[in-house]
Amino acid sequence: MGSGFGRLFRVTTFGESHGGGLGAVIEGCPPGILLDMGAIQAQLDRRRPGQSALVSARKEPDQLEVLSGVFEGRTLGSAIGLLVRNKDADPSAYAPFKDKYRPSHADYSTEAKYGLRNWAGGGRASARETVARVAAGAIAAQVLKVQFGIEILAWVRSVGDIVAEVDPLKVTLEGVDASPMRCPLAEKAAEMEACVRGVRKQGDTIGGVIEAVAIGVPTGLGDPVFDKLEADLAKAMMSLPAAKGFEIGSGFEGTTMKGSAHNDVFLPGDSPGEVITATNHSGGIQGGISNGMPITLKVAFKPVATIFIEQPTVDCSGKATTIKPRGRHDPCVVPRAVPIVEAMMALVILDHALRQRGQCGQR
């Protein structure tokens, strides 16, 4: 289970890093949307390995094939089948370790769960799985833009201790993509890049934080109890490989504030009947439901587990041994995780937009 996500706009994915390919089925897509296939491919290219010196050298074109659900360029409303073939799989890099568990990878827990695993690559636990998410999310993003006027953008907030504090409302796609780090502050981007190059040289890796914003979100998306909008966003983000933390609005910092400072007081907006808040510690969501302000969130990514340094571990018979992995891996996931975070955010918000339209009609 667990390869499906969403209630009305639902994505079900399949595929392993080494095998026939990766794909997804999208159910519930609104019909009649003229898809910009170039924009979808562009998001896949932003996620692709081999795109810069900062990321994995694996060479994957990640060319998307749409198998069904689109006719004469438009969504049909019925199931969309998506497929991306693996082109540069290299199981030989993994063969030496097939009987050892790589530390902080999913090798051990997967084998403990299922009794076997696809040891040629990371299998289903490989971050390559996110290809399917990005393809589906890019379609969701187009529906959000066309039918709801919502735009989503993510960027690198930190790498290690290097933090870029930016105003979420001033970030642009061009600004984010100006550097291969995908941090919109040029100076910080350069620092981060130097850091990543440094840890790579040591055969080591480093973590980081992604920040994201959704603008133009109407009021009323989300549900009051278990399916709070922030809860579904949290699940979406924490389902990403290497994610260790999630914050909406003020996050953990908000816990140190008093209510009198944290409360977002309401003000009349510019247009008649519009209501805004003076601050946005709520991150655009109150009581699980969007309040019309920008939705802001952060996701923490741990350092990549594959390091080219010898480490203790055990083998599949439980005996102590050591391991020094090979293979093509990223020294830091955050530059490539930017379009992935955008994809997950689009999936959650579109699902709730359709749910709201279903339950409450078009307001």
Added chain:
Amino acid sequence: MGSGFGRLFRVTTFGESHGGGLGAVIEGCPPGILLDMGAIQAQLDRRRPGQSALVSARKEPDQLEVLSGVFEGRTLGSAIGLLVRNKDADPSAYAPFKDKYRPSHADYSTEAKYGLRNWAGGGRASARETVARVAAGAIAAQVLKVQFGIEILAWVRSVGDIVAEVDPLKVTLEGVDASPMRCPLAEKAAEMEACVRGVRKQGDTIGGVIEAVAIGVPTGLGDPVFDKLEADLAKAMMSLPAAKGFEIGSGFEGTTMKGSAHNDVFLPGDSPGEVITATNHSGGIQGGISNGMPITLKVAFKPVATIFIEQPTVDCSGKATTIKPRGRHDPCVVPRAVPIVEAMMALVILDHALRQRGQCGQR
């Protein structure tokens, strides 16, 4: 939608802070479990308002009635119906504000979503909704203990800037409940208590962090993609009223570490075939699947939105006004949130334990 949670062990709740009462339907509970009703009521009592000077003065006995699904003390396997009546609702406290939106409450977003709201109390957005979660979670906790040997414990880690660093493996229920703050470090508990009393005196509120651990979790719970165990835990926790952040294992701090420091190397355990990790930055979950180590998480709670200080806001016609709420509220949610976090953790882990047993059989 959104009042249901879980796939195999599923809880669906109802109820508002002011109205006929709160309740839940539990589907999928393993049959034949002899329920300790006292232990369930004890968790409700830990959540109850009026239990100490640190929390809301509302007087609710929160007496649980089991309407179905239990026969001669044992779970039948079929739907369990639970009901707790509201006894001390006081809508009069809310009447003066029925046309004004309380800042950082769900009043505005709820009305924007549905076009109307139950203004007598917080309605479905009231933290009183969590009564139903605690009752259901307490049942889940008993199943976890009896059938899987799993135990869950939560405590207050911080209030404002006061942080209690404790070893999750050394915390006991007695230690937690030794103070009304539910912080197991007596000295820190006293500091926190003083802090809470202080903000209450100012009519203000303060945030805090809860930490929780699950011990005895077998390997193999969780799924590799969207339903990663940490993803479902994140959704569970971020669906709690006032939750703003979630961390599994190393969380945001882990983003500043290098892979060589963050990786949890595997070691042979004490019993034959057992595998453990030297550190537990993973928080007991790798690739979405439990690895047999303790599951550790943290949840950030913002300061309560109801403060007894005048604040700007707008009324339902969109005009600027001010508001100074009355009513009975907590100056800090964390002491009462401890059993709620435990409940949500139990719901997630039991659901995954049953899913694992269903898919992979009893290993």
Added chain:
Amino acid sequence: MGSGFGRLFRVTTFGESHGGGLGAVIEGCPPGILLDMGAIQAQLDRRRPGQSALVSARKEPDQLEVLSGVFEGRTLGSAIGLLVRNKDADPSAYAPFKDKYRPSHADYSTEAKYGLRNWAGGGRASARETVARVAAGAIAAQVLKVQFGIEILAWVRSVGDIVAEVDPLKVTLEGVDASPMRCPLAEKAAEMEACVRGVRKQGDTIGGVIEAVAIGVPTGLGDPVFDKLEADLAKAMMSLPAAKGFEIGSGFEGTTMKGSAHNDVFLPGDSPGEVITATNHSGGIQGGISNGMPITLKVAFKPVATIFIEQPTVDCSGKATTIKPRGRHDPCVVPRAVPIVEAMMALVILDHALRQRGQCGQR
């Protein structure tokens, strides 16, 4: 599991024939609907035992309590909690048989599944469970009428060999309720009534068929593959106690026809752009999606299993014995099943109406 039904408009029920009562949680109800509580109670009264000499003598007022989700008479959009207390439970009638399995009841299969059962009454398998369905369905019916202009009506088509062929478009509620049999053809109703009185006198029971129609269903409800509208209707109806068969449109009789006779040719309708079909063998659904014609279906109900005639059976140790049940039971379920079939039809159609509005917007 399995006490929940529906994706956007979702009902989760609980309760046993003997116990604290029966109830339901409704999620996803459109907000702002002014509920006619009298009409809801009227449907419960049509289902109630003790309403005529043709049905069980158990005395249950089946008074509905709305615990949440309705405020000042209107639906809030959030979870609606419903409760009906059991008032006339009589476990003593069941005590003598607690160790024997009643033939064609669920005693044996329930105990085989769960290892235990609530032997005081039929437990969760009792038809009394349908109280919750009728309450929820009556709310759904009101939403369908107000927001979509859809009306649903069911009636008794046959009892044993006595069949009443009626034009679904000419049936009225008054016609149906003119006799306690709920067959709109007076002459056939009288025959059926005589038949039911006859079998009751023998301590025996008899089966029958219910027919139902939904009028005013817009085009476009339903989905092309697994969630075809007729598939969800089939599940809904076959989930009713004692249901053994389901037909949409031409049903089994349609299998004997040639395509040239069975095809429903399209014709221009009276209003501009309207399309109708000359015949309606499709029963208003083509390819799983409503085509705007009336939806017509039939449900087969077996004879009630409780007969007051001695029968062979086994006891819980597996030994052969005999049983002659007591208790208050219906000689024929169909008169009381009429509002239950209406309820299930309303639940399915409303769920799909909301799904369609969500995915495709308001057309």
Added chain:
Amino acid sequence: MGSGFGRLFRVTTFGESHGGGLGAVIEGCPPGILLDMGAIQAQLDRRRPGQSALVSARKEPDQLEVLSGVFEGRTLGSAIGLLVRNKDADPSAYAPFKDKYRPSHADYSTEAKYGLRNWAGGGRASARETVARVAAGAIAAQVLKVQFGIEILAWVRSVGDIVAEVDPLKVTLEGVDASPMRCPLAEKAAEMEACVRGVRKQGDTIGGVIEAVAIGVPTGLGDPVFDKLEADLAKAMMSLPAAKGFEIGSGFEGTTMKGSAHNDVFLPGDSPGEVITATNHSGGIQGGISNGMPITLKVAFKPVATIFIEQPTVDCSGKATTIKPRGRHDPCVVPRAVPIVEAMMALVILDHALRQRGQCGQR
């Protein structure tokens, strides 16, 4: 929505009759099952067009590609991706009718739902969609056999008025496949074949009924309320293209019986503790839960809508016109529907077997 089916063993399909191909994602498959790929392909071959003179002449090899989820021949437990390419699509046959609605096809209702449709072939409503079901069902059937000892078999019971009454316990796969009609009574098969050839010669079509049995089903599968085993079977079968009716056990005929004749009295079985029933009007399910007897069901299929006879219809502007379709179609669906019914039955029963193992453990 609606391309997914099942709760624990879940299949999500995609694909249109004319387009890139058809496929499925299977979630929740038990791990470690050594798949017999030949047996899976064999079921696809039984469903394939062009297999005999009785069915559509479309030439599709329907060669299955497994994209993920299987490693060294064994199921991994993670998502299985399946793909079958379309090889002999011929949109030109459909181009002349792209603005006309074929009677009793889904053209009109699909366009009314989505505002557009893939007019090249039947799109998502084509029976070609069932390729994906058969592939997934064949995998489910292998799991059922290996882990639960359950076997499923279907056959043609009737074509038009020609009915073959057979003892479900005496049917064999060889018997079914002895004739291209897939009716195990040779004489009746010959009659049916003559009938089908006759209607084909007239450019017409004819309906029929499929009967199916599951043997070796343990007690305890199914749920007491909405997810009764027969309810899920009904949904599964009524989701098949052209299905108009469903019966479990005694079906509609059971409605004419008295309880004293219909009741399945319990008897001690041959092995110690075993309980059987003297008759099986219940069709192996009581109160929604399997009782250990064979599960027997019937599905009614209407005559295929595509006839090569001119018929009235309307065009997409709503004007009256006529249509005389071309294309390659079956004169009667039932021979090819046999493996499809088997597939759906396997999907339902396996899902419930895993649910039961999850909730109640291995009994």
